[in-house]
Amino acid sequence: MRDETHKDQIERWAREVKTNTNWKKELKPFLDAQIINAMIKYKKILSLPNGKEKLKRIRNLN
Amino acid sequence: MKRGVSNKTILDKFTEDFCKIVDKHCKYIICSGFVAISHGRSRGTEDIDMIIEKLSLDKFKKLHDNLIKNNFECIQSNDSKKVYEDYLSKKDSVRYVRKNQLLPEMEIKFAKDEIDNYQLSSRIKIPFTDLDVYFPKIEEAIAFKEEYLKSEKDLEDAKHLRIIYEGKLDEEYIKQFKKRIKKIKL
Numbered sequence: 001m002r003d004e005t006h007k008d009q010i011e012r013w014a015r016e017v018k019t020n021t022n023w024k025k026e027l028k029p030f031l032d033a034q035i036i037n038a039m040i041k042y043k044k045i046l047s048l049p050n051g052k053e054k055l056k057r058i059r060n061l062n
Numbered sequence: 063m064k065r066g067v068s069n070k071t072i073l074d075k076f077t078e079d080f081c082k083i084v085d086k087h088c089k090y091i092i093c094s095g096f097v098a099i100s101h102g103r104s105r106g107t108e109d110i111d112m113i114i115e116k117l118s119l120d121k122f123k124k125l126h127d128n129l130i131k132n133n134f135e136c137i138q139s140n141d142s143k144k145v146y147e148d149y150l151s152k153k154d155s156v157r158y159v160r161k162n163q164l165l166p167e168m169e170i171k172f173a174k175d176e177i178d179n180y181q182l183s184s185r186i187k188i189p190f191t192d193l194d195v196y197f198p199k200i201e202e203a204i205a206f207k208e209e210y211l212k213s214e215k216d217l218e219d220a221k222h223l224r225i226i227y228e229g230k231l232d233e234e235y236i237k238q239f240k241k242r243i244k245k246i247k248l
Contacts, residue, residue: 010218014225017102024069024192027102031071034106035165042164055164059108 073099073166074193077110080158080168081195083132087125089182090114091196094211097203098219100191101226105215109157109167115182116172122146133161134168177246190226201232205239210247 017023045055070078077092084090092100094111117125119142126142137157139145149156155171173179185196197203200223207220224231 010221011225013104014102014222017222018226018228023102024071027104028069028071030104031073031099031106035072035108038108039163039165 070192073107073110076160076166076168078194079132080110080112080129080134083128083134084112084114084125085196087121087128088115088117089185089196091181091185091198093181093198093203093206095215095219097197097200098207098222100188100193100197101223103219103222105218108165109169112168112170113173113178113182114170115179116174119143119146122150129158134158135161137167175246177242180242199235200227201235202239204231205236205243208236209240209243 020026042055045051045058048054073096077096081090081092091113092110093113095105095107096110099105099107114125123142123146126136126145129136130140135158136145137159138149145156148154150170150172153171153174155169157167157169159165159167173182181198181202184199184202186199187194188197188200191197198206204220204223207216207223
């Protein structure tokens with residue numbers, strides 16, 4: 001279970017989004033980095049022995 | 063309130079491009095995590111969830127072929143009949159990505175009950191998100207997260223949405239929708 005400071009952070013950021021019309025500019029690098037980082041790591045996993053199978057399991061694909 | 067249009071994320075662009083094609087073939091909604099993320103929730107996701115109306119094989123084939131023509135591919139298979147018969151018609155989801163890219167994914171499933179169909183019929187575009195895609199009503203998204211999904215992440219998503227729409231939410235609608243979820247989904 002997360003602690004109170006985490007709950008505070010959720011609320012603080014939601015209020016920032018509500019009042020700051022530029023919230024997306026601040027959030028975009030964070031959201032994009034998550035995708036870009038995962039893509040890089042997935043490519044690394046694919047290059048491992050049985051990489052395709054490992055990636056399938058990691059991503060819980062059929 | 064006017065919000066910038068030049069800050070679209072990788073997820074935003076992927077979602078809009080995908081939805082533009084799907085919209086030509088059937089009704090859809092984008093649901094689950096991306097509803098909160100498109101409202102500024104500071105968390106990531108690899109997949110975007112989409113519910114589409116139940117289609118015949120013939121109609122689905124047209125949709126699938128159009129997605130392939132527009133540089134998307136289905137992870138499960140590029141054979142529309144197999145995707146339809148082995149997955150969608152068995153109530154399983156399938157995932158599409160841009161060709162030769164691992165992420166992000168669009169996870170699609172057919173509407174499977176009266177709640178899904180109701181959400182499709184009451185779908186809306188949400189100006190706050192700056193996205194040209196259909197979402198369920200915010201009250202429905204909150205009800206789902208609080209009553210059905212219920213993980214810590216989902217409850218935090220619901221809290222975020224509640225703050226964004228503070229004073230504007232129809233609480234009675236949420237209450238009634240939760241009752242419907244309980245009756246039909248649980």
